[in-house]
Amino acid sequence: MNKTSRRLLILGGLATSSLAHAQPSGSPFVGRWKGNVRGLGEAEILVTAVRANGQVDGTMTFPEQAKTFKFGDKLDIVNSINHGVVQGSVLTIETALGGTYRLNAASGRLTGEYTRGTTMNVPVTFEKAM
Numbered sequence: 001m002n003k004t005s006r007r008l009l010i011l012g013g014l015a016t017s018s019l020a021h022a023q024p025s026g027s028p029f030v031g032r033w034k035g036n037v038r039g040l041g042e043a044e045i046l047v048t049a050v051r052a053n054g055q056v057d058g059t060m061t062f063p064e065q066a067k068t069f070k071f072g073d074k075l076d077i078v079n080s081i082n083h084g085v086v087q088g089s090v091l092t093i094e095t096a097l098g099g100t101y102r103l104n105a106a107s108g109r110l111t112g113e114y115t116r117g118t119t120m121n122v123p124v125t126f127e128k129a130m
Contacts, residue, residue, distance in 0.1 A: 027047075027049075027050045027086075028089075028105045029047045029050050029056065029086055029091055029105055029110075030047050030048065030049065030050060031046075031047060031128050031129070032044065032045075032046050032128070032129040033045040033046075033047070033110055033126035033127065033128055033129065034126060034127055034129050035110075035124055035125055035126035035127065036124075037114055037122065037124050038122040038123075038124075039120065039122065040062060040065070040097070040114075041062060041063075041064040041065065042062065042063050042064055043060065043061070043062050043126070044060070044061045044062075044063070044129075045058070045059075045060050045093075045110070045126055046058040046059045046060075046061070047084075047091075050086050054085045054086045054087055055071075055073070055083075055084065055085055055086075056071045056084030056085065056086060056091065056093075057071055058070075058071050058084075059071065060082055060093065060095070062097075067080070067097075068080075069081065069082045069095065069096050069097070070082070071083065071084045071093075075094045075095075075096065076096065077096045077098075079096075080096045081096055082094060082095050082096055089104055089105050089106065090102060090103065090104055090105075090112075091103045091104075091105065091110060097116075098116050098117070099114055099115055099116030099117070099120065100114070100115050100116075101113070101114050101124065102115075103124070103126065108127065108128045109125055109126065109127055109128070110124075110125070110126040110128075111123075111124070111125045111126075112124060
């Protein structure tokens with residue numbers, strides 16, 4: 001195998017690997033979502049992609065607190081990394097702030113609850129921003 005063929009084979013493999021990680025942009029979770037979380041204030045979830053394994057890419061921002069958390073491969077409190085996973089019509093987000101969101105996608109909304117420990121359990125709704 002010559003060098004050119006080997007390079008094309010490697011590049012082709014990388015391109016295929018990248019495409020396998022994200023669901024089509026038609027995923028109902030992809031987009032910008034805005035809401036208000038009682039006790040935390042305004043919040044925005046930006047989902048840029050949902051990987052084949054359900055993991056979410058993007059950010060979660062709390063403008064009033066000037067805090068932005070990226071989504072990553074695992075929860076990392078020290079580095080402000082949230083972990084989000086889609087299973088069916090449910091998005092679960094473990095947050096670096098502490099707590100978990102369980103959100104159902106339906107009719108252009110994400111609705112569910114935010115739970116932190118045994119002291120906080122509040123209903124939340126995020127609307128898809130246009």
